[in-house]
Amino acid sequence: MPVVHGLPKAFDVADYDALVVGAGYAGSVVARELAERAGKKVCVLERRPHIAGNAYDCLDEAGVLIHLYGPHIYHTYDERVHEYLSRFTDFTNYQHRVLANIHGTLMPVPFNHTSLKMAFGPERGEALFAKLVEKFGLDRKVPILELRAQDDPELEEVADYVFENVFLHYTMKQWGQTPDQVDPSVTGRVPVLVGDDDRYFQSPHQGMPAKGYTDLFDHMLDHANIDVFLDVDARDIVRVEDGKIMAGDLAYEGQVVYTGPLDELFGLDLGALPYRTLDLDFETLPVDEFQPVCTVNYTTSEDFTRITEFKHMTGQVVPGKTTILREYSKAYEPGSGQTPYYAILEPQNKALYASYLERVAGVANFHAVGRLAEYRYYDMDAVVASALALADKLVAEA
Ligand code: FAD
Ligand code: UDP
Numbered sequence: 217m218p219v220v221h222g223l224p225k226a227f228d229v230a231d232y233d234a235l236v237v238g239a240g241y242a243g244s245v246v247a248r249e250l251a252e253r254a255g256k257k258v259c260v261l262e263r264r265p266h267i268a269g270n271a272y273d274c275l276d277e278a279g280v281l282i283h284l285y286g287p288h289i290y291h292t293y294d295e296r297v298h299e300y301l302s303r304f305t306d307f308t309n310y311q312h313r314v315l316a317n318i319h320g321t322l323m324p325v326p327f328n329h330t331s332l333k334m335a336f337g338p339e340r341g342e343a344l345f346a347k348l349v350e351k352f353g354l355d356r357k358v359p360i361l362e363l364r365a366q367d368d369p370e371l372e373e374v375a376d377y378v379f380e381n382v383f384l385h386y387t388m389k390q391w392g393q394t395p396d397q398v399d400p401s402v403t404g405r406v407p408v409l410v411g412d413d414d415r416y417f418q419s420p421h422q423g424m425p426a427k428g429y430t431d432l433f434d435h436m437l438d439h440a441n442i443d444v445f446l447d448v449d450a451r452d453i454v455r456v457e458d459g460k461i462m463a464g465d466l467a468y469e470g471q472v473v474y475t476g477p478l479d480e481l482f483g484l485d486l487g488a489l490p491y492r493t494l495d496l497d498f499e500t501l502p503v504d505e506f507q508p509v510c511t512v513n514y515t516t517s518e519d520f521t522r523i524t525e526f527k528h529m530t531g532q533v534v535p536g537k538t539t540i541l542r543e544y545s546k547a548y549e550p551g552s553g554q555t556p557y558y559a560i561l562e563p564q565n566k567a568l569y570a571s572y573l574e575r576v577a578g579v580a581n582f583h584a585v586g587r588l589a590e591y592r593y594y595d596m597d598a599v600v601a602s603a604l605a606l607a608d609k610l611v612a613e614a
Contacts, residue, residue, distance in 0.1 A: 219267060219437065219444040227445075229453055229463045229470075232259040234610075237450040238475030240269020241599040242586025244436045245300075246473045249607030251441035254614040256471075258442045261450040268433040269475075270557070270587075271596060278500040280539040281428055281532050285555065286496060287511065287524040287541065288429060291422035292597035298421040300600065304435035307423035310529055312416040314522075315508070316515040318381045325513055326357070326416070327378050328409040335377055344374055348410045357407035357418075361400050378408055386515045390545045391492065391560070399561035402593065416511075424529055450474075456481055459578045468581075471610055475586035477556055478572040484550055486572060489591060490565050491548035491556035500539045507540075520544050559591045566591070583610070 229235055234250050236243040239262035250256040266272050270285040289312045292298050301307075315322040316331075323331040332348075333341030347370050352358050360383050363375040383395045383403055395403045406416075415422075425432045437444055454463050454472065461468045474481070479489045497520070510528035514520060520542040527538050548556050559565070569591040576582045585606050587594040594602070 219446060221265065221446045223445050223448055229259060229468060230466070232257050232443075232470055234258045234471040234473065235450070235454065235468065236260045236473045236475070238262060238269060238586065238588075239264075239267040239433065239437065239444060239446075240475060240586060241271065241596055242475040242589065242603045243269075243473060244433055245600055245603035246583075246585065246607050246610070247442050248436050248439060249604070249611060250471070250614075251439045253607070253611045256441060256614065260437065260442060260444040261448045261453065262444065262446050263449040265447050266430070267437060267444060267446070268430045270555075271429040271433070273428045273430050276498065276500065276539055278534070278537045278539060280500065280526060280534050280537060281530045282498060282526050282539055282541070283429070284496075286494060286543060286557070287526070287529070288596065289417070289422065289510075289529060290424060290596060291417040291419040292595075293419050293421070294597050294601055296604065297597045297600045300604065301425075301432065305425040305427065305432040307421070308426055308531060310424045310531065311422060312511070312529065313414060313509045314416045314511045314513055316382055316513045317517065319516050322508070322512065324414040325382060325515075326406050326409040327382055328414060329412045330414060332374070335381070344370060345410075347371060348374065348408075352410050355409070355411040355413070357409055359400065359404040359407045360395060361403060363408055374408075382513075382515050385517075386513060386521055389519065389521050390558075392545075392547065402561065424531070428530070450476070451481065456576060456579060456582065461579060461582055471581050471583065473583050473585060473606070475584075475589050477588045478569065478576070478584055478591070479550075482572065482575060487568055488550040489556075489569055489572070490560045490562075492545050492558040492560060493548040493554040494557050495544040495546065497542040497544065498539060499542070500537060502536060503538055504536060506538050556588065559587070559593060561593060 233256040236247045239260050247258045247260050251258045271288050273281055273283045276282045314325045316325045323334045329345050332345050336344055360379055387395045391398050454461050454468055461472050506525050511522055511524045513522045522543055524541045525538055548554050583606055585603055586599050
């Protein structure tokens with residue numbers, strides 16, 4: 217059945233073997249697996265008016281393919297994930313490159329050999345590079361917090377420069393906290409690279425779905441056993457009560473795969489899980505090209521974190537027009553209609569999440585999976601891996 221908006225009059229969740237909440241990666245992968253490998257009849261409920269979750273892309277008024285919820289670049293080391301997604305799309309060979317605008321000079325990020333020479337001049341840059349190679353080895357990736365911990369005046373000089381000019385202000389804008397205050401895994405995503413590779417990711421598989429992300433999801437959800445209903449909030453259909461999933465007055469016995477925020481299921485009654493959200497400011501300009509690469513990070517100036525120019529990553533040719541996106545990060549206010557984009561990985565937040573998870577631990581047919589439902593800073597490939605692991609378990613038990 218095609219994807220439809222709203223629920224038909226005759227809708228009864230009991231007609232389905234499984235209910236999937238959310239049509240992003242987590243929900244769509246599990247739906248496909250249950251439908252295909254276990255022959256289950258699956259209902260997918262999505263409260264947005266479209267599939268693909270935060271990876272959704274569409275043409276804007278100028279005809280430029282944009283990512284409505286922020287720039288998404290696919291990259292993975294995971295062979296299974298790559299093979300799996302490749303069933304539903306071809307990938308282009310796009311290699312993502314990012315430049316940091318440091319006081320008006322554009323330098324590669326991750327900070328690398330080239331950046332070092334630009335920042336310190338060719339001669340001194342080479343000497344410092346030799347020192348980094350001697351200490352860490354060629355092509356090593358060194359998290360900024362590890363570099364800062366070195367007890368060597370020259371390495372300290374590099375660390376101080378990178379900390380101040382790449383991480384400090386950007387992290388303050390993105391998280392409202394300094395790099396020392398955020399979980400080390402966050403800044404560890406963008407380590408200093410002791411080498412010449414100027415790509416943002418070194419993963420063997422990276423690129424863009426040839427016809428876009430929404431097209432990938434169209435194919436993934438296109439299965440005779442899957443029905444997708446958009447503009448439907450699943451909380452109007454099912455709720456968790458006394459260790460059971462209830463649909464109206466009856467217990468729902470099928471599997472429920474939930475990919476939304478866990479606190480919302482319980483009316484935030486233990487407190488709201490903290491997130492960062494984004495104001496996304498799209499602008500179409502009457503030029504072929506605005507900036508030399510897809511993404512420029514503003515690491516020493518401006519209120520926004522980065523500008524993305526979509527045509528670089530999609531490879532789309534639109535003469536005389538280009539669309540750019542400025543991202544402004546701020547605290548998420550629950551119940552405000554904002555999107556919870558980034559979980560804030562602090563111990564007390566993880567503890568609050570664990571308390572919510574405990575509430576559903578005894579509900580054998582309830583499964584929380586995905587970036588929101590697991591309260592994790594997951595990239596797309598990690599969500600697909602997590603969803604496949606859950607699907608393996610459910611298919612084995614079916
Ligand atoms: P989502 O995509 O959020 O899907 C969950 C879906 O559930 C949503 O559509 C939501 O509407 C729906 N839902 C929630 N509650 C309900 C309910 N009660 N009823 C019905 N539906 C409900 N990853 C990368 O690999 N590369 C990148 O470059 C990258 N860039 C990113 C940039 C930004 C700004 C952000 C925020 C994320 C980025 N990511 C990137 C991460 C990527 O977006 C996620 O890993 C992935 O989309 C998560 O998929 P998901 O299914 O877990 O969640
Ligand atoms: N970061 C930074 N400066 C940069 C790039 C990244 O300070 O130029 C830090 C910042 O804290 C950011 C984190 O590293 O939130 C992870 O960056 P990434 O590009 O992976 O963020 P995402 O694309 O997920 O928003």
